[in-house]
Amino acid sequence: MEGAFVMMAQLLWFVIGAAAGSTANAVIDRLPRHESWFRGRSHCDKCGHVLGLLDLIPLLSYLVLGGKCRYCRKKIANRNFGVELLLGLSFMVIGGHLLSLIVWVTVVIAVMDWETRLVSEFLVLVWGILVIADKFLISNYLVDLNSLLGLAVGVGVIGGLWALSRGRAMGFGDVEIAAVMGWWLGWPKIGVALWAAFVAGAIMGVIKLIKRLSRLKSEIAFGPFLILGTWAAYLWGSMIWKWVFRF
Ligand SMILES: [Zn+2]
Incomplete structure (x- = not known):
């Protein structure tokens, strides 16, 4: 029982970490261009198409779309996936600290x-x-x-x-x-x-x-x-x- 609870908590922290990774990617993209971090919809770097919810699921969207934009099929930087994975794993290990x-x-x-x-x-x-x-x-x-x-x-x-x-x-x-x-x-x-x-x-x-x-x-x-x-x-x-x- 306790083991299952620990696993659930770790999974939850992994998901939170991956989502934090998604935010990190947005900040990395936007801060150097002096764009607002939180306002404005996310869009594809290459074709400018506004991304929908299905394109923005941490890790999964990248995997399902094969690392490419759904609209123009150009490559999405691997860094997006790497940062989400790294932060997902880190948060899973560290937890709420x-x-x-x-x-x-x-x-x-x-x-x-x-x-x-x-x-x-x-x-x-x-x-x-x-x-x-x-x-x-x-x-x-x-x-x-x-x-x-x-x-x-x-x-x-x-x-x-x-x-x-x-x-x-x-x-x-x-x-x-x-x-x-x-x-x-x-x-x-x-x-x-x-x-x-x-x-x-x-x-x-x-x-x-x-x-x-x-x-x-x-x-x-x-x-x-x-x-x-x-x-x-x-x-x-x-x-x-x-x-x-x-x-
Ligand atoms: Zn595109």
């Missing part, structure tokens, strides 16, 4: 930056407020030494690179992301997160270089890697720290 909102906002920041090289200051601020609330709920402190240390390291490293490269290696949005990361993770997890971000970013840089033999100049946004590093450090921080920095 502040952390679910943090997943949502970091996914939106990362995907938007990846696609448009635009870091939404507003969303980074929302992430920061959620992090402060999360820390307060756990520790009852609004400010603690460990968070301050993490903030100093995050802003020090990324802000330093931003200043030294005059905004070419990093954007100022990356510095803002690093500030929230540092505050949330504290020391030494911020170290793990930055390390993971640089390793992942370097690997992606090499892949891009091989694939296109293009210029070495940073064409890739660094924000997604910072957020990837944040989650790696949040989930496995102490393990990675012991593996990598055990000298």
Whole structure:
């Protein structure tokens, strides 16, 4: 009986997460174009046809329509499906916790930056407020030494690179992301997160270089890697720290 109840609850959270993913996709599409997030009907990017309810069911519409628009048969970006699946699974695992909102906002920041090289200051601020609330709920402190240390390291490293490269290696949005990361993770997890971000970013840089033999100049946004590093450090921080920095 209890097992069935847990499964029902998980299924419900998966559905809520997938729907939150659908909202995330709308924000990712609309925010960079300064469209309203919530007003105006959703429409196909390619043909402009207004989408009906049947076209907007998270995950299912994409599967039933084979990843194509019902009206013009042009391809719908796989990202739509990926974001809905990722948030569905995340919400299923986390459930009704502040952390679910943090997943949502970091996914939106990362995907938007990846696609448009635009870091939404507003969303980074929302992430920061959620992090402060999360820390307060756990520790009852609004400010603690460990968070301050993490903030100093995050802003020090990324802000330093931003200043030294005059905004070419990093954007100022990356510095803002690093500030929230540092505050949330504290020391030494911020170290793990930055390390993971640089390793992942370097690997992606090499892949891009091989694939296109293009210029070495940073064409890739660094924000997604910072957020990837944040989650790696949040989930496995102490393990990675012991593996990598055990000298
Ligand atoms: Zn269409």
